[in-house]
Amino acid sequence: MGADATVMTVLGPIPADRLGFTLPHEHIYCRLQQADYRYTGGDQFDDDDVMASEVSAFAERGGATIFDLSVPDNGRSPERLRALSERTGVHIVMGCGWYRENYYLPEERIDRRPVGDLAEELVREITEGAGGAGIRPGVIGEIGAEKTWVSPAEERVLRAAARAHRETGLAVGALHAVGPAAPEQLTILEEEDVDMSRVAVAHCESYPHLRYLLGLLERDVYIMFDNCGQYRGMGEFEDRIIDLIRELIDRGFADRLMLSHDVCKFGQLRIHGGTGFVYLPETFLPALLERGVDASAIETMTHDNPRRWLAGI
Numbered sequence: 001m002g003a004d005a006t007v008m009t010v011l012g013p014i015p016a017d018r019l020g021f022t023l024p025h026e027h028i029y030c031r032l033q034q035a036d037y038r039y040t041g042g043d044q045f046d047d048d049d050v051m052a053s054e055v056s057a058f059a060e061r062g063g064a065t066i067f068d069l070s071v072p073d074n075g076r077s078p079e080r081l082r083a084l085s086e087r088t089g090v091h092i093v094m095g096c097g098w099y100r101e102n103y104y105l106p107e108e109r110i111d112r113r114p115v116g117d118l119a120e121e122l123v124r125e126i127t128e129g130a131g132g133a134g135i136r137p138g139v140i141g142e143i144g145a146e147k148t149w150v151s152p153a154e155e156r157v158l159r160a161a162a163r164a165h166r167e168t169g170l171a172v173g174a175l176h177a178v179g180p181a182a183p184e185q186l187t188i189l190e191e192e193d194v195d196m197s198r199v200a201v202a203h204c205e206s207y208p209h210l211r212y213l214l215g216l217l218e219r220d221v222y223i224m225f226d227n228c229g230q231y232r233g234m235g236e237f238e239d240r241i242i243d244l245i246r247e248l249i250d251r252g253f254a255d256r257l258m259l260s261h262d263v264c265k266f267g268q269l270r271i272h273g274g275t276g277f278v279y280l281p282e283t284f285l286p287a288l289l290e291r292g293v294d295a296s297a298i299e300t301m302t303h304d305n306p307r308r309w310l311a312g313i
């Protein structure tokens with residue numbers, strides 16, 4: 001990373017080394033249920049005071065930056081993100097793109113537009129900003145696959161994301177994948193000549209098998225365990241994830257792992273009894289330390305890797 005590397009936040013570019021303790025995959029304003037037949041699991045995040053208190057709780061525990069990987073399909077709110085960043089002092093990096101097939105809005109006509117047209121739309125937003133407000137995305141994503149394979153429409157989005165990455169240099173992720181879809185997604189990105197060291201695969205808990213994860217890592221990408229807190233109370237499962245993380249670190253992959261909560265549903269907020277944006281600093285990171293992961297590996301995963309993913313090396 002050059003000393004002058006910057007990342008784009010909702011308040012404008014900042015030096016990459018100011019990102020600090022970062023949550024690389026969250027949703028601050030998000031409406032998973034914005035169409036009836038899609039997700040119906042909860043109310044939308046719609047209260048600025050609540051979100052300010054959730055985000056501030058992370059800052060009070062040493063947090064500096066949150067990547068909001070919401071996209072227009074699932075309720076991204078650029079102006080509100082900017083206001084929230086001003087209010088809390090937390091850096092917010094905004095995503096862009098299209099989420100996954102069940103969320104594509106009919107008016108986006110993803111299945112009918114050429115890839116080049118979709119890529120052009122992304123590049124325009126990345127360079128000029130979203131809507132009329134000029135708020136610029138700092139990362140492409142969250143994009144992904146609905147099922148355990150990549151649908152034709154999702155393939156178009158991936159290729160458009162790849163071409164926008166090549167033109168603008170923005171990182172690509174977090175690839176939403178349930179297990180076996182991820183290798184197929186990576187093949188499409190490789191075909192498009194993406195710099196794979198700027199790609200992050202999300203939800204690696206969804207297929208927690210060492211050989212599978214090593215196969216992803218061989219392709220030079222970052223992998224995210226980004227559902228921390230969502231399996232609270234599932235002791236055995238959490239133990240298995242911690243063992244996997246430790247094993248990957250022992251094999252030399254600390255510089256390829258990222259951790260986050262993927263907060264996106266009402267019940268995950270602290271105000272509703274969830275763990276919010278603080279499960280990592282309060283519970284998960286101390287548990288990693290207790291289980292023998294050293295502090296420098298934790299620093300690498302929570303500070304260095306999100307910065308290197310976004311800003312390049």
Ligand SMILES: [Zn+2]
Pocket residue numbers: 025026027069142262264
């Ligand atoms: Zn997400």
